Amino acid sequence: MIRTLLPAYAAGRESTRDLTDPTLFAAERREVADALPARRAEYATVRRLARSCLADLGVPPAALVRDVHGAPRWPAGTVGSLTHCRGYRAAAVARSRDADGVGIDAEPCAPLPSRVLAGVTSAAERAHLAELGARRPDVPWCQVLFSAKEAYYKVWYPAMGSWLGFDDAEVVLEPSGDHGTFTVRPVSGGARRARRADAAFDPVATGFPALPGRWTAGTGLVVTAIAAPAGSLPRRAQAGRTATGTLRCAQ
Known part of the structure; x- marks a missing residue:
């Protein structure tokens, strides 16, 4: 499903269930150490999907830890997005030379x-x-x-x-x-x-x-x-500004 919504230069992966025993980096394990098992499972699954997307683009695996607002940090030279809801997990990644941003x-x-x-x-x-x-x-x-x-x-x-x-x-x-x-x-x-x-x-x-x-x-x-x-977005013109009552970000 996700692949049909993305341009050819972007990699997309999805799953309708949590994947068994996905490997996490130490920094990722720390982020969900106190989370409930269901949260740890969805967290690990979307990161395994994201690393499969990175591999599709020839990018080595990397830890995808969150920033202070909960958004995943992507390896240098890439942009991406994660999503999960009941019965579905997905990731999409593109190289920065091709895209300024990806959102799913x-x-x-x-x-x-x-x-x-x-x-x-x-x-x-x-x-x-x-x-x-x-x-x-x-x-x-x-x-x-x-x-x-x-x-x-x-x-x-x-x-x-x-x-x-x-x-x-x-x-x-x-x-x-x-x-x-x-x-x-x-x-x-x-x-x-x-x-x-x-x-x-x-x-x-x-x-x-x-x-x-x-x-x-x-x-x-x-x-x-x-x-x-690539080249379609301004870059951090309002860096650091925050607001309340906003769209979700944490993945």
Whole structure:
């Protein structure tokens, strides 16, 4: 599934179960030493998948430890992304000469609770979802939109070094059966940002572009992917800035 969503220059691996006895580096073992067994299993599985992706690109295995915000650190000369949800784990990696960033996300193929939906979408997005739902009620459009924002953040954060709120980006989805494309763009004036300490931060002013991506839904899953070609992103224009109420990052 993940391979069909990525460009040819990116490597992708996935699994519908936790892999048996994946080897971890010492630094990785320390990160999950106190975690529950299920968390250790998913952590180890996505890293084994990621190292398989690195091998596909001719890159030696390396420890994939997390930064202070939970995002995995990739070996020099590579960019990548990890995702996991119930019944699915995946990794995607590309060389930095080919891509400035890669973001993937997987979610259960089910509608979002109304309270959650209101918290992660704008009024324009909810109108967009209603229109799509009238045309294709069999697709969990709200989950596709949520997943697309997660994938976008996984490209944004390594490039910009800052966090992004759900109302700092808007998604437009394009359907084609049980798969399709989407575009995510940064927006100014998010209602929730106005109540935060960094209200003056304008995602649009960073010059970070709208990015296209691909999605698929089926077998109980929604999966999304974005790859930003090399030279397409600004680099850490807002390094060090943080915010609350943001998209997830920890893998």
